[in-house]
Amino acid sequence: MRKVIKPFGESLDDFEIFRRLAALMGVEYGFTEGKTVMDILKASYEKTSQKVPFDQFWKEGLVRIEVPEKMRQWVRHGDFYTDPAKHPLHTKSGKIELYCSEIARFNVPDCPPVPKYLEPSEFLGNAKPGQVHVVSPHPYNRVHSQMAQADVRFEQNVKGRQHVLISVEDAADKGIKNGDLVELSNSRGALIAGAVVTDKIMKGVVSLEEGNWIQLDSKGRCNSGAINMITTSVASSGLSQATSANTCIADLKRCDDAESPNRAYEPPVIERAPVRKLDVAALQLTERAARIKGATMSQMIPGEKLFYERCTLCHVPREPGDFTKSQWHGITQSMFPRAGLSDTERKLVLQFLEMNAKDAAVLP
Structure with a gap:
């Protein structure tokens, strides 16, 4: 990415951090191979099919990809739709595949070659009475955990913790009011979050955005509301190995025993030892x-x-x-x-x- 501001304090980008570490250990060239970040970016860009010079792309920040004239003609004259054999898709058959022979060949038990309902490992259908289905969407104002320490100032956080959306019905059943601290827990772990009671989520489901930093209390609960404490590591399928974090069941209750404010974003105390020169x-x-x-x-x-x-x-x-x-x-x-x-x-x-x-x- 292009630099937006000058580095703050002693902050460095990842490449420069490892370049300096490599230099300290005497293996800088082995890491950089004599290349700068810009050298690496240019080499990667040149492997693409873009005709726009790199310097122009870097200055403008984007490249406009024009629709090929051949594609324009297909759409204009209907050839793309009337004679699809001439214009195959990027599938093995060249067609839209409702049944994928390539996936069938893999013979993965939990990834059938045709769209099919497979019961999730955890969902309301196999939940215990009183449990809720937890979904963990991306936050709209940060990238995963980046800048989560700044989010504590925003209104959607409750008492310095990640907010969790709870339906009016579930809140009433469990004696939870808007602004209360709540505890979500299952066999994998527990966390403390702040309740936002709303009619915009269905009964039996709660929504807790991912990306909060972790601070554990004496009971092993995350005092900051980090969803990773309770999500499962079961893959969505044996083929994709993708995350199935939104398939998560947990118990929900009001939390009356929080041990301290959220301390996840307090800077650590560092005792600096004397610097020893390395030969x-x-x-x-x-x-x-x-x-x-x-x-x-x-x-x-x-x-x-x-x-x-x-x-x-x-x-x-x-x-x-x-x-x-x-x-x-x-x-x-x-x-x-x-x-x-x-x-x-x-x-x-x-x-x-x-x-x-x-x-x-x-x-x-």
């Missing part, structure tokens, strides 16, 4: 890092090298053994295009992943 040269880190990197890269097969160099740049790399063959076939559908791999390179990476997948020793 970096004596550690010979640069030479050792170069030997390790060279030995590691030389032993990699082509697909393995492509995977770690090209396919793991957006997120922390997952090991091949973390997923099954079927799961990797699903993951690579979006991973390969982002990495800009050719058909030959895709086959090499997929071969490496299949050789080392979680079920490599089980399935042929």
Whole structure:
């Protein structure tokens, strides 16, 4: 992102933090490879199909993608609709697929090839009497937990804690009034939040925005209202491995025993020890890092090298053994295009992943 303001105090961006740490340890070039942040951005931009020069894009902050003339003609003359065989979609059949043979081939029990209702692991249908279904939407005024410490000043927070929307009916049943502190709990954990009683949510459901910082009290409850205390880690399916955080059941009650105000956003007390000079040269880190990197890269097969160099740049790399063959076939559908791999390179990476997948020793 383009810089909006000058860095505040001693704040640094992630790249600069790790560059300085690498320099301190004598391995700066191994981390940066002689590149700046702008070098990396330009290289990534040049791999796209945009014709707008990078400098113009960076100055304006956006690139307008024009609809291809061929597409205009399809829409204008109806060819796109009357002769779809000439204009296939990006599916294996080229058509809109109500039944996906590719997903069927994966044979994942909880991800059928046709849209189908599957009972969630937790929902009102299997909840105990008095429990509520907890949904955890994104906040509209922050990105996950970023700037949550600033939100304590906003009206939607209750007594310095994340607010939770509760229906009028549920509030009446449990003796909860607007502005009360409430406790949500299940077998995984507990949290304290602030009640906002409203007629804009259905009975049996409460809404607690995600992203609050955690501060535990002596009972192990989050005194700040962090939804992660009670959500489940069950994946939405064995293929996608996506989060199913909105499928969560919890007990709700008024909280009368909060031990303190929310202290999640109080700065920590740091006792600074005397700075000791590190003899970096004596550690010979640069030479050792170069030997390790060279030995590691030389032993990699082509697909393995492509995977770690090209396919793991957006997120922390997952090991091949973390997923099954079927799961990797699903993951690579979006991973390969982002990495800009050719058909030959895709086959090499997929071969490496299949050789080392979680079920490599089980399935042929």
